[in-house]
Amino acid sequence: MAHYCKLHKTPWFKKGKMRGYAHPIEDTGEWCNEPEEDTPEDTPPAKEIAKPISTSETVKPQMSREDWAEKDKITRKSIERQKSVECAVMLCQSAQIKPDEILTYAKTFEEFISRAL
Numbered sequence: 001m002a003h004y005c006k007l008h009k010t011p012w013f014k015k016g017k018m019r020g021y022a023h024p025i026e027d028t029g030e031w032c033n034e035p036e037e038d039t040p041e042d043t044p045p046a047k048e049i050a051k052p053i054s055t056s057e058t059v060k061p062q063m064s065r066e067d068w069a070e071k072d073k074i075t076r077k078s079i080e081r082q083k084s085v086e087c088a089v090m091l092c093q094s095a096q097i098k099p100d101e102i103l104t105y106a107k108t109f110e111e112f113i114s115r116a117l
């Protein structure tokens with residue numbers, strides 16, 4: 001269907017010094033020129049034009065200062081608890097406390113660390 005005039009149902013052709021594809025219009029002596037933008041070579045495939053733009057994957061919610069503060073608080077709390085249990089376990093290992101006292105001591109350490117901050 002390249003270089004085919006749908007209006008006159010006539011194929012356009014190009015030869016000699018012709019600037020572009022065209023065909024003579026019957027009985028009029030005039031020429032019908034092929035519009036350049038309608039050539040198949042210049043027309044991008046439809047699937048590229050209709051490509052949907054996905055926003056759901058590219059847009060991520062921004063973390064506000066409050067979000068960061070909350071995240072920092074949770075992280076710090078987690079570290080506090082971890083450190084507290086470590087200290088209690090160390091006490092247990094050095095036979096200072098009994099294993100069933102670890103959590104009690106850990107809680108005490110945790111409270112101490114929290115107060116220090």
Ligand SMILES: [Zn+2]
Binds near residue numbers: 005009
């Ligand atoms: Zn035509």
